[in-house]
Amino acid sequence: MNIDFNVWASIALMHFVAVVSPGPDFAIVLRQGLQKGLRAALWTSLGIGTGILLHVSYSILGISLIIKTTPWLYNALLYIAAAYFIWIGINALRSKSQAQNQDDSADTTQTRGLWYKAFSLGFIVNGLNPKATLFFLALFTAAIPAETSLNTQIFYGVYLACATAVWFCFLSFVTTISKIRTAYQLHGHWFDRLMGIVLIGMAIFLLL
Template identity: 50%
Template sequence: MTPYIDEFITIAIIHLVAVASPGPDFAVVVRHSVTYGRRAALLTSIGIGLGILLHVGYSLIGLSVVIKTTPWLFRTISYLAAAYLVYLAIGALRSGPSSSPAVVGVDTKNKATMSDRKALWTGFLTNGLNPKATLFFLSVFTAIINIDTPFSIKLMYGIYLSVATGVWFCFLSYLLSSSKIAHLIGSKGYWLDRVMGVLLLGLAAKLVWL
């Protein structure tokens, strides 16, 4: 691993910048933290991390180059991703005040509910259908990682990217569902949900028109 430490550090820094930038993953995690509570947000974060493995998988076998060099295929993925983001945005924009008094804090008894499976799949699909992630992994696996880097090392890079992404969003989920943040959001949390809906619509539009 030592000969590849510089390569790994470069990948880690680029990934840190990419994962911290607001995007569909960020918007979905924020929405689930506010609307459904910590458990749903954590499972969504894990799903996002697993979605990274999908990108890693096709990058390792060279499909990312095929996707990028086949315009109609890339556009199809972009439209699918946009449609899914619109679906998520509609749900967020329809958010309103809770019909029962909210219990502010990490207790989620009075929050809307989401099944563990749905939370996991939402995270996985949000990341897995994101063509921007395709571009990121195309850049990483073709422009940054040396062609002579062994497959086993590339696989380790991929596992790191998956775990690091999941950990980042789990941390974000924990932070957003902590008592102080929950008190700050209070009974007006549905407005943040609506803001995330607008952000998701903007991201969907960007996928279609760029």
């Protein structure tokens, strides 16, 4: 495996700009952390990181290019992603006010048994994001030289997945800051509704 550190640095920079930009992943992790607690947010973050491996896999295999150059397939992906984001957004809009002194321990017990739901949420949101498809298509066709070995491409892909998971795990810990948690307990249903509007807006943006 022959790693070009200049290529790696350029990949890391492009990925950093992409991953810190607000998007569906950002909105979901923030909502999970504030609504369901740290454990759920961390599992969702790991799901998002694992979803990156899906994009990396079909980019290496060239399937992403097929998706991009096949209009009906790409449109189907757009519609599925938009519908899923709208569904999550509508559920968020239906959020109700919570008691100020919410028992976080009960919530932690619940998420311990339902970790797979939090993980699946992150994986599906990232895996269905067509903008991620385009990003990895551009990355593996433009930023990574064509002569790069398969092992090196896999290394880059694993790095991107791990870096994504680390970023969103950090974001998950931000949601545990006491002032943020207190504000959410008081006005969390308004935040949920705002996130619902954001997700529905992203779905409309994808369709347009």
